[in-house]
Amino acid sequence: MTAIRRLPETIVNRIAAGEVVERPAAAVKELVENSIDAGASRIEVVVRDGGRSLIAVTDDGCGMGRDELAMAVERHATSKLPDDDLWHIATLGFRGEALPSIGAVSRLALTSRTGDDAHAWSLTIDAGRVGAVEPAAHPPGTRVEVRDLFYATPARLRFLKATATELGHITDAVHRLAMAHPTVAFQVSDGARTPVKLPAVAGDGAQARLERLAAVMGRAFSDNALPIDAEREGISVTGFAGLPTLNRTTTAQQFLFVNGRAVRDRLLYGAVRGAYQDVLAGGRHPLVALFLDIAPELVDVNVHPTKAEVRFRDAGLVRGLIVAALRHALAGAGHRAATSVADAAIAAVRTDGVASGRTMTYRFPAPRPRLSRGLAEQAAPFHAPLFGGSATPPASPEPASPDGHDPAAAYPLGAARAQVHGTYVIAQTADGIVIVDQHAAHERLVQERIKAALAAGGVPRQGLLIPEVVELEDAAADRIAGRADELAELGLLIERFGPGAVLVREVPALLVEVDAAGLVRDLADDMVEVGEALSLKDRLGDVSARMACHSSVRAGRRLNIAEMNALLRDMEATPLAGQCSHGRPTYVELRLADIERLFGRR
Numbered sequence: 001m002t003a004i005r006r007l008p009e010t011i012v013n014r015i016a017a018g019e020v021v022e023r024p025a026a027a028v029k030e031l032v033e034n035s036i037d038a039g040a041s042r043i044e045v046v047v048r049d050g051g052r053s054l055i056a057v058t059d060d061g062c063g064m065g066r067d068e069l070a071m072a073v074e075r076h077a078t079s080k081l082p083d084d085d086l087w088h089i090a091t092l093g094f095r096g097e098a099l100p101s102i103g104a105v106s107r108l109a110l111t112s113r114t115g116d117d118a119h120a121w122s123l124t125i126d127a128g129r130v131g132a133v134e135p136a137a138h139p140p141g142t143r144v145e146v147r148d149l150f151y152a153t154p155a156r157l158r159f160l161k162a163t164a165t166e167l168g169h170i171t172d173a174v175h176r177l178a179m180a181h182p183t184v185a186f187q188v189s190d191g192a193r194t195p196v197k198l199p200a201v202a203g204d205g206a207q208a209r210l211e212r213l214a215a216v217m218g219r220a221f222s223d224n225a226l227p228i229d230a231e232r233e234g235i236s237v238t239g240f241a242g243l244p245t246l247n248r249t250t251t252a253q254q255f256l257f258v259n260g261r262a263v264r265d266r267l268l269y270g271a272v273r274g275a276y277q278d279v280l281a282g283g284r285h286p287l288v289a290l291f292l293d294i295a296p297e298l299v300d301v302n303v304h305p306t307k308a309e310v311r312f313r314d315a316g317l318v319r320g321l322i323v324a325a326l327r328h329a330l331a332g333a334g335h336r337a338a339t340s341v342a343d344a345a346i347a348a349v350r351t352d353g354v355a356s357g358r359t360m361t362y363r364f365p366a367p368r369p370r371l372s373r374g375l376a377e378q379a380a381p382f383h384a385p386l387f388g389g390s391a392t393p394p395a396s397p398e399p400a401s402p403d404g405h406d407p408a409a410a411y412p413l414g415a416a417r418a419q420v421h422g423t424y425v426i427a428q429t430a431d432g433i434v435i436v437d438q439h440a441a442h443e444r445l446v447q448e449r450i451k452a453a454l455a456a457g458g459v460p461r462q463g464l465l466i467p468e469v470v471e472l473e474d475a476a477a478d479r480i481a482g483r484a485d486e487l488a489e490l491g492l493l494i495e496r497f498g499p500g501a502v503l504v505r506e507v508p509a510l511l512v513e514v515d516a517a518g519l520v521r522d523l524a525d526d527m528v529e530v531g532e533a534l535s536l537k538d539r540l541g542d543v544s545a546r547m548a549c550h551s552s553v554r555a556g557r558r559l560n561i562a563e564m565n566a567l568l569r570d571m572e573a574t575p576l577a578g579q580c581s582h583g584r585p586t587y588v589e590l591r592l593a594d595i596e597r598l599f600g601r602r
Contacts, residue, residue, distance in 0.1 A: 009128070021101050023160060024051025024149055025169035030098035031144050032177055032186075035059035037091045038142065041200060042185040045174060050166030050190075052157070055146040063114040063140055066121045070133050072110070073125055075100045089296055092261055092307075099144075104128040105156070106149045112142040127152035171195045175216045176262035179255055179289060182212035210240060213289050217253060220246065221287050224338040228290060230325035233317060235294045237325050242287035244279040244330065245578060245585045246338035253287040258299060260291075264308050268292075271319045275326035278447075279576050280583040290322065335413065335571045337578030341585045346594055412572055413587070416564030422557060425564045432591040434568075438559065440580035441571055447581050448574050450491070450508060459491030461506040468504045469497055470517045476524035477502055483527065494520065 021027045028045060035043045038061025048054035064072060071077045078096035102108055103125030113120035120138035124131040150156040160166060167190060178186045178198050188196035198215055201208040206227060214222035225240035239257075256268045268290070276286050300311040312318045413436070414429035425436040453459045472480065480487070481496045488494075491508030504516045559567070571577040571586065580586055 021098075021105065021149075023169060024055060024166050025173045027051065027055055027098075027102050027146055027149065028057065028170050029173040029177070030102070031055070031057040031146075032174060033092035034098065034144075035061055035142070036177065036181055036184060038062045040141065040184060043187070045170070045186075045188045045196075047167065047170060047188070047190050050160070050163035051146075051170060052149055052160065052163075052166070053147065055149065056143065058141065058143045060139075060141040063117075063142055064112040064121075065114050065117060066133050069110060069112055069121050069123050073099050073103055073108075073123065073130055089301055100125075100128075102146055102149075103130075105152045107147040107151070109145040109147070110142070111136050111138045111145075113138050113140050115140045167195065176255060176257075179209075179212055179216055180257050180260045180262060180291065182208050206238070209238075209291075213240060217255075217287065217289065220338075220340050220343075221253075224340065225287075226329040226333055228325050228329055230321060230328065232321045232324075235292070235298070235318060235321055237290055237292050237322055239288070239290040241290070241326055241329055243333060243336060243338040243578065244276060244286060244576070244583055245341050247280060247284040247286055247583065249283065249285070251285045254285065255289040257289075257291045258301070258310050259293060259296065261301065261307065261310075263310050265310055267312070267315050267319055268322065271322035272326065274319075275323045275330070278581065279330065279579050284583055288326075292318070292322075294318070331575035333578065334573075334575060335577035335587075337585050337587060337589070341588050342590055342594060345588050345590070346598065411568065413568040416561055416568060419559055419564060425559065425567065427564070427568055429589070432589060432595065434587050434589045436568070436571070436587040437580075437584075438557070438564075438567060440584055441567060441577065441586040443580045444577050444586060445567075445570050445574050448576065453508075454490065458489060460509040461488075461491045461493055462509040463506045464504065464516070468516045469501055470504060470520045471501045472521065472524055474500050476521070479527045480520060480524050487523075492519075492523075 021030070024047070028047070028051065032043055032045065035057060038059060040059035040061035042060050044058045046054065046056040046058075074096075076096040099108070099110070104127065107127070108125040109122065110124075111120050111122045120136045121133050122136035122138075123133050150160075171188060174186055174188050174196050178184070178196070182201040183204055185200040186196055186198045187194060198212065201211050206229075210222055210225065213225070221240075221242055224243045224246045226243065228237060228239045228241055230237050242253075251269060254269065254272060256263055256265060256272075258265075272286065272288055272290075280286065294312075298313045300313075301307055303309045303311055412429070413434050414427040416425055416427050418426045419438075420426060423438060425438055427434040427436065450459060477496065477500055480494060480502050484494055491506070492504070493506035494502045494504050497503035502520060504520060507514050507516060578586060
């Protein structure tokens with residue numbers, strides 16, 4: 001070992017740069033955040049080679065004068081902590097590390113001008129060597145050019161990905177900042193194309209935010225988003241959450257912000273997962289954009305140089321607020337399902353399908369030429385429907401609703417018309433049809449009834465005429481018997497019945513034709529995952545879903561019109577009825593326009 005010595009300033013800056021600027025997207029994020037803090041209304045980013053050879057960020061913010069420009073490239077020099085108080089941070093940047101860190105590993109050029117200066121000032125840094133401040137021509141605002149990023153640390157270049165991948169990370173970083181600041185216009189281009197072009201949105205309310213979210217996350221999200229607005233003890237959460245039937249296989253479409261800062265926090269992601277656990281299958285993730293506003297002294301953003309992690313003083317309060325807000329919004333959605341369900345159904349018909357070992361392609365004929373009014377009037381009688389020689393169709397046997405209107409138009413899910421394959425209920429609405437999976441729908445109804453009964457004081461039980469003996473492995477029987485008291489609160493009364501068996505004496509009165517043996521076996525398997533730490537009430541959604549699955553109206557059971565309509569009305573009155581316990585849609589709604597497109601009429 002050699003003697004301890006102080007490292008050269010250039011080496012210190014390069015070491016620090018490795019924490020702040022890990023890839024081109026990190027440099028873009030830091031520079032764009034500076035532009036937002038400067039009050040810019042328009043920010044333009046130009047990159048080359050995924051940010052390797054060039055990153056240029058131009059804004060129309062307040063700019064910097066000559067002295068400020070020289071100070072801005074010094075380590076830990078910032079204008080964003082006027083009182084030196086790290087507990088009241090009101091800006092995105094505050095550490096004063098971005099510009100010197102970027103300048104330590106690249107060729108950096110800054111040009112800036114305030115509204116009061118007659119001309120701009122320019123400054124260059126080459127691998128940490130700072131040049132002189134010189135006059136320059138530039139409109140009010142700032143332009144930062146980063147050339148040959150990481151040329152001073154060649155080892156870092158080997159860890160960069162393909163140009164398209166790095167550009168994707170840059171796009172994602174700008175998108176996250178744009179979502180939190182809809183009144184600012186953003187543009188990202190690489191010379192060949194412009195992957196980000198977001199004009200400023202007028203206003204700063206919920207509608208303006210939703211418009212910006214639609215531009216980033218897609219129109220499908222805005223069409224199927226539920227507004228979130230809740231507050232507790234001075235902490236508020238706003239934003240939008242997608243319906244459960246609009247989901248993805250990853251969390252890439254989950255965006256979380258704390259005081260306008262995009263963060264990646266396990267606590268917040270866990271809160272979203274917990275709120276959706278009763279309505280999504282494993283491996284599926286909802287689409288959300290949540291904005292948490294909290295007093296600066298209640299959150300620590302100075303955890304990591306990238307400022308992507310935060311620590312809350314009362315993490316439990318924050319998590320509880322997010323879970324409650326999301327669950328309230330989901331319950332308020334009622335039977336609503338995502339419009340993407342119908343779009344997926346239509347797409348499945350339009351795309352190629354495989355049947356009988358050959359490929360089938362649906363092709364629609366071109367629309368018929370439009371007839372003149374005279375020819376159309378003469379042809380009309382030949383197109384009239386034939387009902388026993390009469391041009392008037394027979395009256396529908398469906399009874400009218402209490403207000404005298406057609407039931408198809410009186411209810412959101414319409415009136416039942418038929419059941420096909422003993423599984424699907426076909427209902428007619430005012431402007432289309434609804435196809436309901438009777439088992440999935442009834443499963444959700446039963447689950448919500450069990451949860452409501454437990455919240456009201458306990459699940460009513462009914463005794464079995466002949467108690468059922470369920471044979472299990474010794475370990476499974478022990479698990480079930482050990483939870484007998486908790487299961488009794490949920491409406492399932494069991495007792496030990498010798499080695500490797502339990503006796504089911506009572507079941508929840510809400511369950512119809514329950515498969516007691518199958519239910520007990522599945523609950524025993526589920527308890528392996530629950531473990532001893534959690535009570536069954538903590539996993540009420542999973543337990544009630546399991547009970548509902550073993551007692552719901554089975555596929556293949558014939559229903560009459562009254563039973564089908566009763567199912568539809570219950571769905572309309574039940575929260576979360578748009579999806580079953582596993583996150584699958586309970587119904588698909590097709591508008592007349594959708595059906596006409598299927599037949600090539602549109």
